[in-house]
Every structure is written in structure tokens, then in C-alpha cells.
Amino acid sequence: MRKILAVALLDCRRLAFGLVSGALVAGLVPALAAGLGTKVEVGAIVAVAFVVVGISAGGTFGGDFSDGKSSFFFARPLPAGVLIVGRFAALLALAAAAFFSFMASFWVSSSDRSGWTLSVLTRFHAEVLMSAWSLSLFVSLAAAARGRGVRVEGGMRAMVMIPVRLGLSMGAFLLIFGLFADLVLRAYFSDFRPIKLFGLSWVAASLVASCLAIAGGRTERLRISRFQGRVMTAHFAIVSLVVIVAWIYVLHPDAGAIRRIDYPTWGSPDGRSAYVSARVDRGDGRTFRPVFILDVASGEARRLNADAYQGPWVSADGTTMVWSEATPFFFRPLWRHMGGTTTFRVKSASGEVTPLPMPSRLPDYTSVRDLSDFGGAVNQILPSPEGEVFAIQWDRHLTFTSRSRGELSDIDDSKDRSGASQGINLHEAVFLPSGALRAARILRDASGAQSLNFIDIDPKSGSTRTVATIPVEGPVRVQLDSKASRALLTSVTQPGRGAFVSLVDLSAGPGGPQPTYLLRNALFPSAMFLADGRIAAAAGGSPGDWNNRALQIFSPSGQALLDIPIGRGMPPRLGREMFPGILGVSTSLFTEELSLIDVTSGAIVRRLPNMSPPGWWFRPAAMPPGTPAARLLLSGDGALYELPSVTAEPRRLLPLNAGRDQNSTRTSGKS
Amino acid sequence: MTDETVVRVENVSVKYNKQLVVDQVSLEVARGSVYALLGRNGAGKSSLMRCLLGLQKPTSGRVLIFGEDVWEHRARLLARAAYVPETSDAPGQLRVRDVVAFYQSMYSTWDDGAVRTRLGRVGVNEAAAVSALSKGQRALFTLALALGSRPELLVLDDPTLGLDVVARNDFFSDFIGELADRGTTVVLTTHDLAGVEGIADRVGILQGSRLALDEDVEQMKIDRGQSLEQVFTELTRGSGRPS
Numbered sequence: 001m002r003k004i005l006a007v008a009l010l011d012c013r014r015l016a017f018g019l020v021s022g023a024l025v026a027g028l029v030p031a032l033a034a035g036l037g038t039k040v041e042v043g044a045i046v047a048v049a050f051v052v053v054g055i056s057a058g059g060t061f062g063g064d065f066s067d068g069k070s071s072f073f074f075a076r077p078l079p080a081g082v083l084i085v086g087r088f089a090a091l092l093a094l095a096a097a098a099f100f101s102f103m104a105s106f107w108v109s110s111s112d113r114s115g116w117t118l119s120v121l122t123r124f125h126a127e128v129l130m131s132a133w134s135l136s137l138f139v140s141l142a143a144a145a146r147g148r149g150v151r152v153e154g155g156m157r158a159m160v161m162i163p164v165r166l167g168l169s170m171g172a173f174l175l176i177f178g179l180f181a182d183l184v185l186r187a188y189f190s191d192f193r194p195i196k197l198f199g200l201s202w203v204a205a206s207l208v209a210s211c212l213a214i215a216g217g218r219t220e221r222l223r224i225s226r227f228q229g230r231v232m233t234a235h236f237a238i239v240s241l242v243v244i245v246a247w248i249y250v251l252h253p254d255a256g257a258i259r260r261i262d263y264p265t266w267g268s269p270d271g272r273s274a275y276v277s278a279r280v281d282r283g284d285g286r287t288f289r290p291v292f293i294l295d296v297a298s299g300e301a302r303r304l305n306a307d308a309y310q311g312p313w314v315s316a317d318g319t320t321m322v323w324s325e326a327t328p329f330f331f332r333p334l335w336r337h338m339g340g341t342t343t344f345r346v347k348s349a350s351g352e353v354t355p356l357p358m359p360s361r362l363p364d365y366t367s368v369r370d371l372s373d374f375g376g377a378v379n380q381i382l383p384s385p386e387g388e389v390f391a392i393q394w395d396r397h398l399t400f401t402s403r404s405r406g407e408l409s410d411i412d413d414s415k416d417r418s419g420a421s422q423g424i425n426l427h428e429a430v431f432l433p434s435g436a437l438r439a440a441r442i443l444r445d446a447s448g449a450q451s452l453n454f455i456d457i458d459p460k461s462g463s464t465r466t467v468a469t470i471p472v473e474g475p476v477r478v479q480l481d482s483k484a485s486r487a488l489l490t491s492v493t494q495p496g497r498g499a500f501v502s503l504v505d506l507s508a509g510p511g512g513p514q515p516t517y518l519l520r521n522a523l524f525p526s527a528m529f530l531a532d533g534r535i536a537a538a539a540g541g542s543p544g545d546w547n548n549r550a551l552q553i554f555s556p557s558g559q560a561l562l563d564i565p566i567g568r569g570m571p572p573r574l575g576r577e578m579f580p581g582i583l584g585v586s587t588s589l590f591t592e593e594l595s596l597i598d599v600t601s602g603a604i605v606r607r608l609p610n611m612s613p614p615g616w617w618f619r620p621a622a623m624p625p626g627t628p629a630a631r632l633l634l635s636g637d638g639a640l641y642e643l644p645s646v647t648a649e650p651r652r653l654l655p656l657n658a659g660r661d662q663n664s665t666r667t668s669g670k671s
Numbered sequence: 672m673t674d675e676t677v678v679r680v681e682n683v684s685v686k687y688n689k690q691l692v693v694d695q696v697s698l699e700v701a702r703g704s705v706y707a708l709l710g711r712n713g714a715g716k717s718s719l720m721r722c723l724l725g726l727q728k729p730t731s732g733r734v735l736i737f738g739e740d741v742w743e744h745r746a747r748l749l750a751r752a753a754y755v756p757e758t759s760d761a762p763g764q765l766r767v768r769d770v771v772a773f774y775q776s777m778y779s780t781w782d783d784g785a786v787r788t789r790l791g792r793v794g795v796n797e798a799a800a801v802s803a804l805s806k807g808q809r810a811l812f813t814l815a816l817a818l819g820s821r822p823e824l825l826v827l828d829d830p831t832l833g834l835d836v837v838a839r840n841d842f843f844s845d846f847i848g849e850l851a852d853r854g855t856t857v858v859l860t861t862h863d864l865a866g867v868e869g870i871a872d873r874v875g876i877l878q879g880s881r882l883a884l885d886e887d888v889e890q891m892k893i894d895r896g897q898s899l900e901q902v903f904t905e906l907t908r909g910s911g912r913p914s
Contacts, residue, residue, distance in 0.1 A: 004774030014764045064762065072761055075754035076777045078745040218745075219726040220689055469846050 003078055007086025012093055015056050023049055023098040027105020034112060042106065043120050045098060047128050053098050053107045054132025059089040060174060062210070071218045080215035090131050105182040115338060131203045134432040138168070138206035138228065169232060174198065178330035180247040186329070187288035187546045189603050204237035208227065231453060242625025250324070253280040253290060255301035260285075260638030260657040265614035270318030274614075275304075276640065291323075292654075296628030296642055299653050307343065307385045316431065316482070319349035322356055322379065322386030324378070331403035344378070346403065348387050356381075359392060380426040385433070391437055391461050393426045397518020400437075400459035409462030428478040438467065438506075439482040442476075442635070452476055454487065454506055468507050468513045480506075481529045488527045488535065489515065501527045501537045503558040524571035531577055533627050534561070536599060537584060540571025551585060554601050564602040566595075575613025577625040579646055582615045584633075592636045596646060605646055610636045675702045676738075677856040678723060683732035685718045692718050694730070694880040700873070705784040705850075705857040707888075710877030711907050716860040719877070719890075720828045724754050725860060736824060739884045750778065750865060751819035757832055760811040763802030767795055767812065771849060776892055778820035786819035807834050827849060827859035831866065840864060843870055868899045878907050 004155045022321040026049055033040040064070055072342050073083050099121070107116055108433075142162050166566040176216055183617045209231035217224030231470040240383045253545040260639045267274045274294045289308060292301040304312060304323060311323025325343045332343070335515040344356040362377060391407070392399045396413040413423055429439035472489065479488040485507045497519030504513050519525050522539035530536055533556035541548040549572055553562040566572050575584030578596065582605065587595040594611040595604045614634035623630040635642040642649035678700035685693035693715040700706040721727035722734050725745030736748050747788055755806065761770045767790070775781045784881045790797065790836045793811040795804060804812060814830060830837045841864040854909065861867050866876075876884040884907050886893070895902055 002776050005745045006773050010762070010765065010769070010773055013766075013769050014762060066723075069762070070758070071721070071754065071756050073722075074745070075724055075749065075756070075760075076774070077746050077748075077750035078777060218722055218728075220728065225727065375822050 002235060004089055007073075007078070007083055008090040008093060011057060011060060011087060011090030012097075013059060015094055016089075016097055016481035019053055019056060019094055019098050020101045022052060023101035024105045027102045027107075027266075027439075029110045030106055030112070031404055034110065035065055037158045042116075043122065043125070046102060046120060047125055049102055050125055051131040051132045054091065054129045054134075055136040057087070058138075059140045060135040060143075061087045062137045062144055064144075064218075065141055065214075065221070066144035068219050068221075070214075076217045084211055084214060087162055088133075093131070095129055107413075126175055130207075131199070134210070139211045141210050141224060142166075142228055145213075145217070145221040145228070147447070169236065170202070171436060173202070173236055173239070176243060178242040179199075179328050179501060180240075182328040182330040183248045183326060184243065184466060189284070189287070191549075197396040201235075202258030205232060209235070237479060243352075250282045251289075251305075253282060253303060255303070255654065256656050258283045258292065258301070261614070261634060261640050263640045265297075265607075265632065265634065267623045267627075267629025267632065268314055268318040269316050269623060271623040271629045272318070273546050274629045274632055274640075275312055275314075276301065278654065279638070293626040294640070294653065296632065296653065302338060302555045303652060309382070311461070312343075313383065315383035315385050315387055317385045319385075320383040321347045322381045322383055322390065344381075346383070346387070347388070354403070357392070357401040357403060358388065359397065359410060360402065360409055362392070362394050362399070363398075366523060382426045382431070382437070384431045384459075389431070389435065391426055391429065391431075391459070393424065396423060398424055398426075398456075398457070400462065402459075408459050411457070411462050411608065425478070428480065430480045430482070430484040432456065432484055436465075438480060440478045440480075440487070442472075443469070450474075452478070452489065454504075466662045468504060470504055470513065470515055479528065481533070486529070488529065488615045489524055490527050493522075493524050497540075498522050499525050500543050501525045501539075503535065503554070506572065518552070518554055518560075522572070526572075526574045528574050528576075530583070531580065534575055534599070536583055538572040540564075540573050549587075550643060551583075553602075562599070562602050564597060576630050578631050580625045582625070582646060586612050594633065608633065608643075611641070611650070612636070614640065648665040674832045676700070677702045677736060678706070678858060679844070680719070680723070680733050680858070681735070683719065683734060684721055685715060685722065685727070685728045692728075692880055693877075695731075696877070696887050698847075698882060700856055700858055701816060702856055704852040704872040707871035707874045708858065708860045709862075709864065709903055710866075714877040714907075715880050717828055718876060720754075720826055720858070720860060723826055724749065726750065727817050727869040744872065750780075750818065750820075751818050751822060752826065753822035755788040755810075755813050755817045755827040755830045757823070757828045759801065759804075759813045761801045761813070763817075765801055766797070767799055767804070767891070770801060770816065770867040772795070772820060773817050780821045782819055782821055786815055789815040789818065809837055810834055810839070811842075818846070818850075822855060823824060824856045824858070827857070827861075829860050830864065831861060831863050836877055839866055843867065863906075864900045864903055874899065876903055876906050883907075 014157050017482055020105060028236055029045055032516050064072070087194045094128055102661060103116060107113060146162060177194070182194050185197065209228045212231055213224040213227035213557070216227050257280040258278040259274055259281050262279065265274055265276045272295065274293045274296055276293055276294050277289045280290060282288070287308065291304045291306050291312065294301045305326050306312060307324040313322045314320065325345050327343050336342070339354040342358040342574060343356050345353050346356040347353045368406070377394055377395045381393070384390070388403055390401050397410055399410040400408040402408050424439045424441045426439070428438055432438055436458055438454065438456050440452055440454050443451050450472055452470045452472045454469070455464040457464050470489070472491070473495060475492045477490045480486070484568060485505070487504045487506055489502045489504060493499040500517055500522065501519040502515035502517045504515050506513060518535065518537050519539055520528065521542045524543050525533060525537060525539040527537040534555070535554040535558065536551065537554065538551045539549070549566040549569060551564040551566060551572060552560060553564070555561055570588050571585040575586060575594065578584045581598060581600050583597050583599050585595050585597055588592055592610055592612050594608040594613060596608070597604050598604040614632050631643045633643055635641060639652055640654040641648050641652050674721065680696055680698045683693055683696045684691065688863060697717060700800070708716055708719065716725055718727065722729045723736070723741070725741035725748070729740050737751060739748060742747055760773050771786060775783055787797070790812065793808065793815070795808050795812050810830060810832065829905050834842060859867070868888065871888050875882055876885060884902070891902060892898065897905070
């Protein structure tokens, strides 16, 4: 301890006067700034003061190794560890002296003492102090080791090469880190800043390099230089290896890594494939949910290298798929700045994957303020059936692009001065055979009255033509049938009020169509078109009559055909038409249960406990009944099954390894 | 190695990149003796001195002081040894008394009174910054510090560099003589052949990075019939850099 104090005192004696004087002057800054009418953050000044302290202390330490002067320490009975600890103790003492001097000066000079508190010091200040000290020590030690008088030829050249080598090594490190660590970190930490880890890694490596160089080099500059170089090279090699291995392992899980499926799963429109967003045995399960494309018939699943929530989006005929390729976010701004393509890819019916022409102003990310907070910029993409035209919804824009002709048109809702447009939901839009996009949007007039405006948009010009306008109240969900000639409107249940389901015939022309109400005053209703054009609608009773759950079947024109009572329980939720005429309806009471209901006779032909239709809440896709994807089931413990027939036992598809994370699934029970 | 051997250098070589500056040097220094290591500039004297104190790791070979490897056990062994570098290594911004206080903290054998007396005798102001001292004062100040720990082994790297003739004579006659009388082992390098001739028991001469001569001084003079300066000149002519 005596020797540590002796070492620390040396630094304090050399630096304290200058640093304390500087801190006293810095303490006047808040008062001077207030006099000029501006406010300066006390914490920011303290951070700057700590940078100066760190650079001074680190620079002095490293400078002691120039011209063989380090013999002053090493020719004494002073272990290298004690020397380093002593210098670090000096750093802390000097920082404390600077801080208290600053605060004293600040207290005397300023009448606003709101920032006069110890809590102005945060973890950030400790990081700043350590970083400044470590980097300053590293650089000054390198300069001392390669400086004047070094016993090698070309000493000056070596000196000049210090910043060059430092820049090159940092550039190489940045490249490796940005390429491989970025997405890996995001798989585990939604709010962690990769650039911060990059910085901390460098600071730590430079500190270790300096300490080893001091302990192992002592007074020999060539040895100090070698130690520094080797440690930094080793750091580079180890970090590169770690991040590359992590990148390969974490970001490339195969189907065997799937542990649970409890995220949206939806089938391709042709019913052959399903897109499965899965929890795998790596990542935190929240920010990293890779998407697998499951061929239901064969049970084979392949991972799609897609950004979270950025696809895949599939055309109505199932032949064209769009997604955003998961490349490192880190370099995307630079890549785009250099004229590179976006990350969006389109896979055509032939299997060819090409970059998707995207709106020129659309970034691949939502924020460029720093390199830490990226999110998907695209809300939704809808490919046309033939895969030539793409409707891209982003921010308040709806842009049409063509694979062969690039950007076609853009509708910018932010320029709608009336404020009437509430945007278009592409989930509720359909490409017509004519090439136009039929969509719905909410309009409000000056009195606040709300209406649902069905429009056809010409992708080439962006011009719109109103098809129908229906007065509605509150939020409404819209479903168009496959020909977009009819629309089902489902309102949202408000507290104390029921909701409605109505049918609108869009072929009647503007001003013509009137909604046909299928359900009124219903609790949590849902509705869907069946493959033969009929309509299924379900509700959990009405306000005051919770137990009167029912499933109703309507003709294509909206006339009631069948009323199927379901009994007590939670509001029924429509799944999909799993087999022709057989509808899957979630009819849980206390536990999840899926009922298969014959929509012609009204009979419940089978009950599947602990099962639900996957993705029912997300997208009741119009998959052809009986196709593999239409027959998918999701168990309560996160396993995906296929039901081969109405009477057969469900066939487990994913996860591949039964029993690892799931318990056995109960799938029996026929009515 | 006998108990009386304080320093033992075993096949030490020092290379800087591809430049060999000390080549397979071996020597021994007996307890209480004064060993003078001579050589022209660039002969490798300073490198060997640093190896002697564990300040630098030899490229090959090893150095034992007090019977232990000095590179491995430097901090412990140097509690019994002191070093006077070619030029003062004390940070120039520090005051003399700060440096003295630092040294005092390092050595349990520190003789503070003797140091202050010695500093007073050579006219060094304790309140002065090290950088404010003249070259001669700095050399004597460094020597005073080295002696303050009452070392068993004193290693001096050209300690009279920068001293005037009178101070140089005083140095050799007083300090080194006194140390030798106290039984302190001394290893020094110097260019002052005349000064060292009277006090050195043994001399080693580095020539072309190798130890060309390692003999008892008196025996050498008898055997060769030449003075130390004549032997040195004869051995080192044409090697090293001119002084």
C-alpha cells in the first residue's frame, strides 16, 4: 500500500495543479452560459473534465516510458502491478480533485444550483474517464516505444505509422464487428448499442495491451511495442473469431433448433407452404424470431434470412414472395449512400431471387441518428398475382413499383391537406385482374363523421377511383373476397356496446351499395368468407347475454342459413376452413379447444383439446380448404401439427425433436 | 557460482530486431569488488547494464544477482541493489524532495539523513525541480539517491558523464572508494579509464558486441605490461562508434 501511494503521489504532484486549476475555471462555465442566456448541462462539463483528466494521467504514464525513463520505476523494488495500480489510484484521486474543484467553483459562481449534486455523476462518467485513460495510455506508450532514439532504423517512419496502423486496425475491427456482431447482438438485446460494445472492447483491449506491455517490456521499447501489437492483434483475432462463430451459430439456426412456435404462422395462398415465426434455442426469443418456410406435405422447414417483421409477403397466387434480407444494419446507411440496392428481395415463380425495386426515398431503417436504433421501415408489401407490380406501404406512403420499370407512382398521405385520409391497410387490399389495387380507407369529414371509402388505385398513375363509400362508426376491419366484389366489415367491440358484422356488395357501384348487417350488437364478432362464397360469422353473445355464443352461416348475399349454438365459454374465434365445408372454430371454455364444425349440417364433428388454428388472429388467409397449410394446428405448448383428415390423429411437424421443450400433446376427443 | 559471486552473467545476448548488440557475454562479479565494463559507444554496455538489473530481458542467456534470476525476481532483488543511469531518469517536473520521498517509500533500508547530507554537500536545493538542476548536479543527485538505500550492489552506467574534472575525481575517490571499503559490490561502465583504473578490481572490455577481455586489472597490467588505456585502445581500435 505504501508503494501504491508513493506512485500515486508522484502523478498527483505532477498533474494536480493544472487539472484543479482547469476544473476551477470550468466551474465558471454554467454561470457564464447562463449570463449569455444558454444552459449548459453540468454532467456534460464534468464528462469533458474527466476526458481531460484521463488523457493527462494516461499520457503522463505512457510518456514516462520515453527515452528509457521508465528505469525510474523499474530500477526500484517496485512490482509492475503496483506501478499500474498506483497510477490508476492517481487517476481516481485526480478525477475526484477535479470534480470537487469544479463543483466548488460552480457553487460559488452560479445562483442556479439545481445541478449541484453528487448524482450528476453517472456510470457514463466512469466510462468516459476509463476510456480516456486507457486510450491515452495506449497511444502515448506506443509513441514512447516507437519514438525518437528507438534502436531500429526508420524510427521516425515508425512514429508516423502509429496513427496509420491505428486507423487501419480500427477500420479492420470496425468492418469485422459491423459485419458479424451487429445482428448477433440484436438477437439478444433489443436496446443494446453495438457501437458501444465495439468501443468498450477496444478500450478494454488497449488497457490490457498497455498493462502487459508495461509489465513485460519494462524499459525496452521494442518489447513494449511488440506486446502492444501482439495483444491488439490477438484481440482482433479473438473478437473476429468469436463474432464470426457467433454469427454462424446464432443467425443460422436450422429447423432442428426450433423450440416453440407461438408467433404468427400463416399459410401460403396455394396452401402448400406455411411461414412459421419460431422461437429457437438461441437468441432471447423476443427480438430474434427467425421465419421458416415449411413445406407441410414433406415436413421440411428452411429458414428464410429475413429481418424481423419484414416479410415474407406473398402474392395471392402464391408464386411471388418478398422479404427484407437480414444483412447487418451497421453498414446499411453507408451501403445505400454508395448507391447499393436495398435489402428487399423478391423471389419469382421460377425461383430466381432479385433485388426488389424500392421507392428511392425509402430507407432500410427508420432512424439514422445513431447506429443503434433501427427498425423496419416498411409496413407491408403486397405483390400482384403475376409478381410484376408491388404495392409498398411505408410511413404515410403507398408506392407502386414494377420489377421491370422501377417506381411507378406514389401516394403521399402526408400531403393530404384535408387530413381526411387515414391511410390504407394493405392487409385488407386485393389486386384486381385489371391490375388495379382495390383497398379501403377511412375518411372523416369536417363534422367528424366517418366513412369507409373503397377505392381502386391505378398503380401506373397512382390515380384513385371511388368504388363505394359506406358510413361507419369506430374502427372497422375489412375483408375482401378473392374477387374483391364483396367486403365483410367487422367493427370493434367497444366497452358496454356491441359490434356489428356487415356485408357490402361492391359491384353495385358508387352510391349504390348498402351494407347488409349480418350481426348487430354482438360481442367480439369475427367473420370470414368460405370457399364456396358463403359467409361464417361468430360472436360471444351480446352485451348482457354472454353465454349465448353462436356461429352463423350466411348465403353469399347475406341471408341467414344456419345458426349453430356453441354453448358457454369465451367468444368463439374463427379459424380457417380446414376441409371443404369443415370450419375450425376456437371454442375454448377454460382451456384452448378447437372444434371442427360442418357448416352445412351444423354438427360439431370433432373437438381437439389444447389446439388452436395458428395465425387465426393475424391473417385468415383464403387457403383452399383441404390443402396442407389449411389443416395446420397449433398446440398450447407451441407445437405445430397437421391434421391429415377429420378423423386422423394430428401429425406433429415442428419442433422436430418431441419432448425437448414440450410435453406430450393431447389431441384426442371426438364428439 | 560461489556464495561470493554477486553477479553472474550467463551467455547473454541482446538483439534489437536483427541487430546483435551483445553477443554471448558471460562474466562474474565477486562480492565487494568493483567491476568496470568498458567499451566504445554502441558496444552494448548500457544494454548489458539494463539486463543486469532486470530492466530488460536478454534475447538469450540469463543474469543472476544474489543467486537468482533478476528478470524473474526483479522487484525483490532490487531491494538490495541500486542503479545510476547514464542520465537522470527522474521526471523533470518533480521537485527534488518529492523524488527523495518516493525513494524513501521504496526502500526499507533508506538512510534519509545521509541522503540529505550528501545533497547539501553537492549543493542540490531540495525545493528545486529536477529539470532545474545542472547536468552535474543531476548526476550527483542520482548517485545520492542510489546510495540512500545502502545497496549491496550498485550498478552505474557511465555515472561521470557530464561531470567536470574535479567532480569526476571526487566521485571516484570518495563515493566508489567508500563503497568498496564498505563491501558494496560495484559494476560500472565508463569512458573515464584513468579514473576507474585506480579503483576497479576487475575489468571487462566489450568489443564488437563480444566480451574481448575479462581480467583482474592488476594482473592484466603485469601480464601485458600496458596501462588500462593502452589495452583498451589496442582492443577496441576500429570497432564501435567514435566517442
